Amino acid sequence: MGAYHCQLGGERFRFAGLAEVMAKATPARSGDALAGLIAKSDVERVAAQMVLADLPLKAFLEELLIPYETDEVTRLIVDSHDATAFAPVSHMTVGQFRDWLLSDAADAATLTALAPGLMPEMVAAVSKLMRNRDLIAVARKITVITAFRSTLGLAGRIGSRLQPNHPADDLKGIVASTLDGLSYAVGDAVIGINPATDNIPTAMTLLSMLDDLRARYDIPTQSCVLTHVTNSIEIIERGAPLDLVFQSVAGTQAANDGFGVTLSMLKEAHEAALSLKRGTAGSNVMYFETGQGSALSSDAHHGIDQQTLEARAYAVCRAFDPLIVNTVVGFIGPEYLYDGKEIIRAGLEDVFCGKLLGLPMGCDVCYTNHAEADQNDMDVLMTLLANARAQFLIGVPGADDIMLNYQSLSFHDIAYLRNSLGLKAAPEFEAWLTGMGLVSESGQLLDNGQASARLLEAAP
């Protein structure tokens, strides 16, 4: 393929191929260093960015980073590429594409129409030339609307997942955390439990409990137990009240093998969940999770940088019309994203790339105790992501997930974003909240003993 080199500051830089240009153009992060792919110096990084800026977008159609023959994610990307949608930008270089994305010509309708014409690698490439503010400015312009019982992605709103995990899957404990979250107006995107014991009977018990609670108060939201896709298929066959199918996915076939998942499995699960027709406002029935570093951690990265692979995971997601996609950005640990700066950058990249590819992109704004990060970093990232119009963010009681042992956002944080930035919950959920007396017409939390008392009728 083409020659990848440039002259910069009297020094000549040469890159072996497109994969090396992409990796070395990536803002620094520990995972790329661990993989031995990171630029050797800051100047080399800029040199790679300069080479990347001058590459035509079409280069990504011509030089596939992971071979078509050996990787089903590559085949999905290539086979589903919409040349007609791509036409308006097909003459651009990556650098010109960045300028155009930032311009007023790239408005909401244009970007929505463009999404099927973009490959994940093109989107990853342009993100590498963008500063954090650029990522926010473009992501903010993009509207992606999805629905099940609630409608997500509308202007002026931000959704939330209520995550009431318990280390022993104790039903009373989970109900307690759920009621606490509802009292903070959290849960419009999904009430989703990560089970401590991942098996079918546990998942069915949890699903029934959540469905009873939802039905009791007629809450316009959806529930999910985050169990493996094959379990969800089995649970559907056994007739349990399953709203959304969950699955973690990655950007290479080998990494998906590590998760025990294939595209055909996802297709089967998608069709099974659609057949239930449980959605009232829409029929987006999939919930995916991703995160930079997952391919490297399963030794399935093919020498590609972790941010590019993350964008490729979004190609998997978009094939199944998800309700929500969540990048669990700081969960994987400091060997992939070392500190608050790297986590913040990655969170913005992921939401930008996901939205540009047409996905309902949200984020688990989170970190582990061995990362160089704290709640102040999460405050920054959540505020930026709300401005980037993320579809939803995750809230756990007091920001402390006692089952998964990491820190996310608190229910309070979701309330802060809505109150301080003038954002509301999904419209169906908002109507329910006001009907219950939990929030005012303007969306502010109310100190209303009656509402709280009504919720507590369901308490164990």
Added chain:
Amino acid sequence: MSDVVKDKWAALRQATPARIALGRSGAGLPTRANLEFQFAHARARDAVHSGLDLDALEADLAPLEVIRVTSAAPDRASYLRRPDLGRKLAEGEAEKLNVRPVCDVAFVIADGLSSAAVQAHAAAVTHAARARLEGLSLGPVVIASQARVAIGDEIGAALGARLVVLLVGERPGLTVADSLGAYLTYDPKPGTKDSQRNCLSNIHGQGGMSYEQAAGKIAWLTRAALERKLTGTGLREESGALGVENAPLIDGA
């Protein structure tokens, strides 16, 4: 808020260790709850970043013979960024070990992600476990700094041990910052897969596994492993009745 509602929330708090019913100041955490969270996080960070007091640990291990080694990670920052370095010995360290007579079982204590856990529990678990391994030849105790689980493979091979019991500080949570894990590896050598180990998790004093329970399980697994000549998934089912699980590898691994 009425007293009835307050009482109900108080009752709910009993149903879960989660941080619920915290109250709010506007949309923010009340000062007290905010400081309690900061305290828990500070304790967890200190557990990750404080260095192990090697002299104190060696005193706790007395009268056992101790050999100190370090991993290839030169400092804590490198250790956190480069898990691969924490899995192998620094240059020249193996020479301290390979002059020893071979043994059935070697104990290795690795700081992992919580020096607090190692400082508090490792010596006690080592003494209790060794006391239950009568009849076996036990090598010296090796303390490995900036170390992850797989460093036990190289240490065990250098010592000529048939099996390594490696105690390691687990990634601290906000509630428990000093949880110790134990990994057993039969026929340790570099390149051993994680699926070839058995793991005990959550050895600590806040509702976790006690020293005696942990020692009992370590001894049972050790004898079973030496008899059947394996550790890992092949040993799981038969020890299931003891509540021993091959827990998913924590990132102290």
